[in-house]
């Protein structure tokens with residue numbers, strides 16, 4: 268079976284002046300449909316870089332990324348923009364909501380901006396998702412009037428609005444207290460189980476990692492462990 | 506409503522003070538634009554009305570003749586009969602033959618508003634010992650007001666031109682000591698005389714009219730100048746005084762007559778008006794530049810302030826063109842809004858200034874013409890200028906790198 272995402276020989280060098288700093292040094296990686304995968308590794312190991320490249324926000328120095336067998340590296344900027352809009356969802360450490368827009372507007376923003384108009388269908392979809400993340404009573408609140416956890420849940424609903432193939436989450440709970448973080452993880456897990464959405468989540472938190480199907484660990488730009496076995500990889504590498 | 510417009514409006518509404526300030530700045534420029542347009546156009550019209558108002562805009566005359574040259578080469582001294590015949594033939598060339606057909610051509614020409622066929626010549630007005638040189642204008646009686654509004658400026662009598670009446674200016678009447686109902690002899694340069702009764706005295710306020718011109722029935726003039734049925738010139742007015750040159754050219758080619766626009770005899774006035782118009786345009790140009798600079802810098806600050814939001818939009822697949830559109834629309838809204846506010850304010854002030862003080866004759870002391878404030882121009886140009894000003898910030902916005910924003 269073709270994996271949802273197939274990454275091979277992915278290399279990223281950051282260039283500063285005449286100096287090339289290698290950050291990713293030949294990543295090999297498969298993500299399968301419906302998986303809930305944690306990305307672990309010490310600070311500076313290249314987790315965010317890998318997620319940005321998978322999210323097509325950043326171009327790799329070398330290598331291949333195939334989504335459902337389709338090569339993504341080498342597409343034009345505008346093709347990648349459409350690709351992200353159709354097939355990907357992002358959740359970041361900071362919610363990055365648009366402060367002047369209401370919760371529901373933030374959620375359907377990606378759809379409305381692509382379409383050029385707001386439609387009832389996208390409002391219905393946003394309403395459904397906000398209900399799913401437990402914000403049915405906050406739909407028409409301005410984003411800047413919501414609490415940190417509420418904002419992050421709106422951001423999750425926004426990431427799901429286009430029914431993405433893959434949600435990339437870079438430390439989605441990194442900015443939340445433990446209890447809220449736990450609630451947010453429960454929510455992601457539930458969406459994964461009910462809708463079969465694939466998640467790839469970077470984190471420093473072993474508790475969070477322990478709730479995932481699979482854990483991939485990056486150290487110094489290389490994948491050092493890739494396992495479904497509980498308790499091993501993360502502890503070994505820390 | 507397009508979603509981009511909704512976003513643009515939301516952005517503008519989120520910092521009302523800044524938006525109002527920006528609209529206010531644009532409004533001041535638009536205000537200046539309207540103020541200058543209304544002043545310069547008003548000034549021009551006042552000047553032109555004073556100078557040209559009572560004159561023909563275009564005069565159609567016979568072409569300069571070549572007959573004299575022909576005559577020079579002939580032996581004309583021997584037979585007085587032949588000489589007389591030549592003189593007559595030559596003189597007849599001074600009139601417009603078939604003038605009715607030219608009047609028809611003029612009437613068919615779009616933009617020609619008034620047509621007056623005239624028999625014009627020189628003569629003397631004689632009363633007792635007093636003699637005054639005059640220009641005799643023989644006119645169709647019903648067209649007496651065609652060029653100068655004689656009836657409206659009558660100080661005595663009336664302007665009915667029957668076959669025994671003459672109407673003339675106040676200064677001329679005073680010079681000859683003439684009063685209404687008195688008789689006076691009009692002698693033409695063809696040595697024909699006619700005794701006429703003074704019917705009306707006018708005071709137009711233009712010295713050439715008040716001192717030199719006498720109006721008589723065209724049939725009287727024909728007799729005096731020995732031109733039965735003739736017309737020496739056709740005077741015209743057109744709807745757009747400032748297109749008189751073009752009309753004159755059109756009429757020249759349509760009629761084959763010599764066609765002289767008012768501008769020919771008033772070059773310095775025209776040059777002055779042009780210079781005035783150009784300085785007005787310069788000021789208006791500067792006010793537009795102010796709009797462009799102001800809007801561009803304000804929006805550039807906005808793009809900088811909104812780098813985060815722009816980056817996040819890019820991350821979830823909002824196109825560069827959508828982002829550019831948001832900023833261009835903000836430029837458009839600010840430009841159009843400011844222009845409308847400024848134009849409305851400009852209209853109010855110009856109307857107020859025009860009505861604030863009047864001269865004795867009812868004309869405004871300050872010759873503003875709020876009807877000619879160039880409102881469409883200012884709104885269109887300011888809106889376009891603001892949209893162009895937004896292009897630079899819009900491009901800056903599309904270059905925001907989402908990774909930089911997210912990983913900050």
Ligand SMILES: Nc1ncnc2c1ncn2[C@@H]1O[C@H](COP(=O)(O)OP(=O)(O)OP(=O)(O)O)[C@@H](O)[C@H]1O
Nearest residue numbers: 281282283290308309310311312313314315316317
């Ligand atoms: N724009 C850049 N230019 C140069 N070097 C960069 C740039 N972005 C990241 N790096 C370097 O690449 C390496 C990997 O960074 P990255 O942000 O991917 O790490 P990370 O695993 O996400 O770390 P953290 O857990 O702290 O978020 C780091 O050494 C970082 O300094």
Ligand SMILES: [Mg+2]
Nearest residue numbers: 314315316437
């Ligand atoms: Mg990181």
